[in-house]
Amino acid sequence: MGPSVSGIASDRDGAAPLPAKPRARRIFEYKRAIPWTWALGLGISIWVLFFGLWEIASVRGWVNATFMPAPHTVLGTLYVMLAERAFLTDIMVSVYRIVVSFLAASAIAVPIGVLMGCFRVVDAFVNPFVAAWRYLPAPSFVPLLLMWFGAGEGSKLALLFIGVVFFLATLVMDHTRAVRTELIETGMTLGASRRQILRTVVVPAVLPNILISMRQMLAVSWTYLVIAEIVASTTGIGAVMMRGQRFLHVDEIMAGIVVIGVLGLAFDFLFRFAHRLLFPYLQRGNN
Amino acid sequence: MSPLPESKIAPAARRSKLAVRGVGKTFQFSGRETIEAVRGVSFDVMENEICALLGPSGCGKSTVLRMVAGLEEPTSGAMTLDGHRIEGPDKSRGMVFQAYTSFDWLTVQQNVEYGMRINKVPKTERKERAARFIDLVKLTRFRNAYPSQLSGGMRQRVAIARTLANDPSILLMDEPFGALDAETRWQMQELMVGIAETSQTTLLLVTHDLEEAIFLADRIVFMSRHPGTVRENLMVDFKKGRRFQSREQMIEAPGYYELEKKIMHLMRDESRRDADSAAGQAH
Structure with missing residues (x-):
């Protein structure tokens, strides 16, 4: 600091400054951010607690081991399934179904949703149809799909497709509508045609939210996958779990659930990673 | 204090650039209900002139600007720019909005190049022009930054540079x-x-800030509401054909207070008329 401006007393001229007295950090603070180490530790501890309690309950015999095998039994079974019973093939079949049906649904739903969000004529034409389908539970089509496509891949892919496409289109439409009019009008007064505005303004503006919607719908997709595989399939994670139920192999059912959970987390992570990679400008304070 | 610089073109040599003639706008809401926002608005903006549309909120000044931009169609009257009838938006009338309109997914440089890219300006010229206008708004240091990293004022400067780099015939704000x-x-x-x-x-600028209008404008079109009409077309002649470089210059200039007082009276009168008509409706 330079010399004090005349008329304005500096700290030295007046009373001694009060020493800062940092307050001890309390655990519960409204809406206050916490260190990442806390977040990581807390995130891990809930799982440790969950499996710990489960393990204790099983080992002590508080629960029936037939219906509630211990975590280490489930993990052991999972290893055996992977190593000796080609469970990996079933996992790959399930992943294939998810990926193919989800890509197909996105390829239809995203462009339609964007056009519905942009143009009222498209909205008025398509929305009555889409809105009705959204209220029909997709699993109610299983008997129909089985008759049309048989027990092959077709019926499963169709169920997953129906379950995702209408919801995704609606989400994308809502996000596209939320693109600010000023952005579009800016494009217009800079001489962009309607087609150019779609390509250079609307789509880039809504793309991050499209990716978020896809991430949300992928979770729903897993739900329909298990339904499809439980109802009518001899392959896939759901089918393996259904067989486990028939022979009272609860550990196999639980192994299936664990695998679905892990895959769900993995896909979620992939989407988040892609989001960071594709939209660096959304990371505040980079460079 | 430095002397006021002479404006490049003397007022007498100016030609009409934008002509607004008897323009009216009535909005229709769900069939029956209509609101007359603007009635019989006429004024001119001369070449190289800064014109401010000033008035209380709800006087239809933004509607007039949007019609000049081609974003809204007039229900009556006509407008011409450089002698050509205005129909729909195009690059000759670039607009800067109050809300931030920088494209968040493009860097400052790419934002400023946007219009030229759309209009197929060759790459070297595009880069060169963008650099020039980024320099003009003093953002050269930030040309590779994304808008989310900039302050509100900087984002507005990006929007101004982007519009000007696209070489509009008139800038609308x-x-x-x-x-x-x-x-x-x-x-x-x-x-x-x-x-x-x-x-x-x-430049045609909409504002409700009276000092902003006096500081920037060579001409002030004062609008009155219910419906929006032109009440006064004022030349800011105390500036004597020059423009101020700072607010201090404006405040010290003879004639400033008189003009500010005159416009204050107009505004006061507007709110009094509103109070009267409200009282009239209450009885």
């Missing part, structure tokens, strides 16, 4: 500094005078 804090606002106003001088821009 709808309360461009309305969202900024007081200090940033007058810094932007001072910057805008420099930009207008350097780029020889004709």
Whole structure:
């Protein structure tokens, strides 16, 4: 600091400054951010607690081991399934179904949703149809799909497709509508045609939210996958779990659930990673 | 204090650039209900002139600007720019909005190049022009930054550079500094005078800030409401054909207080008329 401006007393001229007295950090603070180490530790501890309690309950015999095998039994079974019973093939079949049906649904739903969000004529034409389908539970089509496509891949892919496409289109439409009019009008007064505005303004503006919607719908997709595989399939994670139920192999059912959970987390992570990679400008304070 | 610089073109040599003739706008809401926003508005903006549309909120000044931009169609009357009838938006009438309109997915440089890219300006010329206008709004240091890393005033400067780099015949601004804090606002106003001088821009600006209008404008079109009409077309002649570089210059200039007082009276009169008509309806 330079010399004090005349008329304005500096700290030295007046009373001694009060020493800062940092307050001890309390655990519960409204809406206050916490260190990442806390977040990581807390995130891990809930799982440790969950499996710990489960393990204790099983080992002590508080629960029936037939219906509630211990975590280490489930993990052991999972290893055996992977190593000796080609469970990996079933996992790959399930992943294939998810990926193919989800890509197909996105390829239809995203462009339609964007056009519905942009143009009222498209909205008025398509929305009555889409809105009705959204209220029909997709699993109610299983008997129909089985008759049309048989027990092959077709019926499963169709169920997953129906379950995702209408919801995704609606989400994308809502996000596209939320693109600010000023952005579009800016494009217009800079001489962009309607087609150019779609390509250079609307789509880039809504793309991050499209990716978020896809991430949300992928979770729903897993739900329909298990339904499809439980109802009518001899392959896939759901089918393996259904067989486990028939022979009272609860550990196999639980192994299936664990695998679905892990895959769900993995896909979620992939989407988040892609989001960071594709939209660096959304990371505040980079460079 | 430095002497006031002479404006590049003497007022007598100016030609009409934008002509607004008897323009009216009635909005229709769900069939029966209609609201007459603007009635019989006529005024001219001369070449290289800065013209401010000033008036109380709800006087239809933004509607007039949007019609000039081609974003809204008039229900009556006509407008011409450089003798050509205005129909729909195009690059000859670039607009800067109050809300931030920088494209968040593009860097400052890419934002400023946007219009030229759309209009197929060759790459070398595009880069060169963008650099020039980024320099004009003093953002050269930030040309590779994304808008989310910039302050509100800087984002507005990106929008101004982007519009000017696209070489519009007239620049339209709808309360461009309305969202900024007081200090940033007058810094932007001072910057805008420099930009207008350097780029020889004709500017039509909507504002409800009376000092902003006096500081920036060569001509003030004062509008009255219910419906929106032109009440007074004032030449800011105490500036004697020059423009101020700073607010201090404006405040010290003879004639400033008289004009401010005159416009204050107009505004006071507007609110009094409103109070009277409200009282009349209540009885």
